[in-house]
Amino acid sequence: MLNKMMAAVLFSLFFFSTTATAHGGLSADKDLCLLSIGAYKMHFTGYQPDSSATKEFCEDIPATGLTIVAMDVMDRKLKDMPTEVRVIEGDAEAEPTEANTILHMPFKLYPTGNITFEHNFPKEGKFVGIVSIKDGDEVIVSRFPFAVGMGGGFPLWLLLVVVVAVGGAVAYKRMA
Amino acid sequence: MKNKIISLLGGVAIMVTSLTALYAPQAGAHGERSQEPFLRMRTVHWYDTNFSTNRVAVNSEMTMTGKFLLAEAWPEVIMKPDVAFLHVAEPGPAVAKVESWLNGVPAAKSFKLELGKTYEYKIIVRGRKPGEAHIHPMLNVQSAGGLVGPGQWTLIEGNYEDFTYPVTTLTGETIDLNTYGFANVVKWHIIWAIPALFWLLWWIRRPVFIPRFLMVQNGEEDALITGTDKKVAIAMFIGTMVLVTMSSNSAKEAYPIQIPLQSAIIPVEALPVTPQNSAVKAKILKANYRIPGRSMTMTLDVTNGSATPIKLAEFNSANVRFTNSLIPTLAKTDSAELWAKGGLHVQGEPTIYPGETARLEIEASDALWETERLSSLIGDPDSAFGGVLYFHGADGKTYMEEISGPIIPTFQ
Numbered sequence: 001m002l003n004k005m006m007a008a009v010l011f012s013l014f015f016f017s018t019t020a021t022a023h024g025g026l027s028a029d030k031d032l033c034l035l036s037i038g039a040y041k042m043h044f045t046g047y048q049p050d051s052s053a054t055k056e057f058c059e060d061i062p063a064t065g066l067t068i069v070a071m072d073v074m075d076r077k078l079k080d081m082p083t084e085v086r087v088i089e090g091d092a093e094a095e096p097t098e099a100n101t102i103l104h105m106p107f108k109l110y111p112t113g114n115i116t117f118e119h120n121f122p123k124e125g126k127f128v129g130i131v132s133i134k135d136g137d138e139v140i141v142s143r144f145p146f147a148v149g150m151g152g153g154f155p156l157w158l159l160l161v162v163v164v165a166v167g168g169a170v171a172y173k174r175m176a
Numbered sequence: 177m178k179n180k181i182i183s184l185l186g187g188v189a190i191m192v193t194s195l196t197a198l199y200a201p202q203a204g205a206h207g208e209r210s211q212e213p214f215l216r217m218r219t220v221h222w223y224d225t226n227f228s229t230n231r232v233a234v235n236s237e238m239t240m241t242g243k244f245l246l247a248e249a250w251p252e253v254i255m256k257p258d259v260a261f262l263h264v265a266e267p268g269p270a271v272a273k274v275e276s277w278l279n280g281v282p283a284a285k286s287f288k289l290e291l292g293k294t295y296e297y298k299i300i301v302r303g304r305k306p307g308e309a310h311i312h313p314m315l316n317v318q319s320a321g322g323l324v325g326p327g328q329w330t331l332i333e334g335n336y337e338d339f340t341y342p343v344t345t346l347t348g349e350t351i352d353l354n355t356y357g358f359a360n361v362v363k364w365h366i367i368w369a370i371p372a373l374f375w376l377l378w379w380i381r382r383p384v385f386i387p388r389f390l391m392v393q394n395g396e397e398d399a400l401i402t403g404t405d406k407k408v409a410i411a412m413f414i415g416t417m418v419l420v421t422m423s424s425n426s427a428k429e430a431y432p433i434q435i436p437l438q439s440a441i442i443p444v445e446a447l448p449v450t451p452q453n454s455a456v457k458a459k460i461l462k463a464n465y466r467i468p469g470r471s472m473t474m475t476l477d478v479t480n481g482s483a484t485p486i487k488l489a490e491f492n493s494a495n496v497r498f499t500n501s502l503i504p505t506l507a508k509t510d511s512a513e514l515w516a517k518g519g520l521h522v523q524g525e526p527t528i529y530p531g532e533t534a535r536l537e538i539e540a541s542d543a544l545w546e547t548e549r550l551s552s553l554i555g556d557p558d559s560a561f562g563g564v565l566y567f568h569g570a571d572g573k574t575y576m577e578e579i580s581g582p583i584i585p586t587f588q
Binding site: 043047054070073076111113114118 | 467468469470471513516518519541542543544545546547554555587
């Protein structure tokens, strides 16, 4: 019985992945948090200096409060393309309006390749980041829905602790 | 009951081991970027790197030349370059090294190098495996690893089947180093793998790891090794000795003229001290790294000991070039993707006259701080940076000065 249970747990873990997460144009790809804008890529990093100092996060913002987001061009061509950044309140399908826009940085060039914005999120909720670039006459838009203050995912180390604890408890019960 | 406990503990151990194996945290490796910032910023400062071409046919040659300055701020935590070897960093054997030279001395062996000194290198490689490869000069330092210079994407064209690497040995025989001895290597690997596999399987069928440990703890170690085991062990020992003797004799018969593996360390003199690499001195007063803006700011005093007025033209760290757009561009020879053009801004009087000491506030900004993973220096235990300042002299020459010091991260 115990061996079967262990086999089942191990088998189920084959389907567990730590990196295959995706929020619209934003994804944790290998070891980088990347924002895809058409064929171009930006490196995305979030910080909450008041609560977690220099700790970086990708996608969802773990807590409310002051948040700094830095986007760094991976493709140097993006330096020569005007870029617009907008953050709106709403779920993944929300469209930008004046009413739901909480941050807007109009099209401009970023010669250093770094786009930084900060915003104080006073309450939990769902938001959408929208980054647009002008590639010649074409405007390419990337959207990435994210949540604020809704905690992170289920950490794998905790799963490990739970599995070992359950396994140990069952083993103890069998022997008792 | 005891066996049940042993069996259960063994099961739990296997489960934990399996979970550890399945846990794959995000790999912090992207070629040269995988190295910690202190390894790239405070060890080898490469400059004037030049590749003779960016397209090379299979069997054709490409030459890499350049210079490097060994940082005086060499980190305490890694070995100094007392045994260093000049080589090439590449994704697999895309090119084969043919020759290498350090300050005019053949670099087939290792060197003992001095910190704070400058060296000039030349490496000749031959196109081997078709495809596009990122090729770098690299200095291997014993116990420190490979310290990688600026890279270049190089297209290698042709067919791999056409590749040859002819070498004439000291006995006058010409061999193809690409295939020479390959069958012999395979043969001897198979010969040795058979007893190794047998020995492994002989013991792996017994209780291993925790059950074995528990049996020893319980004083049952005698049950772990039987009389047959001892006989097999003696047979293995004798067989191994016989095989070693036979293989040694076989090698001596096939190759009667031999030289020992070469391990000498060759002395090499550094490039001479000149005004270009010694006349300008800089003293760091303060350095900050602004995390959100990917910007490093420094306050420093610069003393111009040369005979000509100078202006700060470039800050180079970890092969990333931050150049001052107000100064005539220095030769662009290094990797294009690591050039933060116009990323260096200088406040204060831009011209420093001979004999004068000027205080400069400089800012080096670019997304490359993050994309090249230099930002993580804020997580290093000593939070220190290093690099080289290049000054443009009114006499048309370039003056350089190594800088280093502590750095404080900030969100302001």
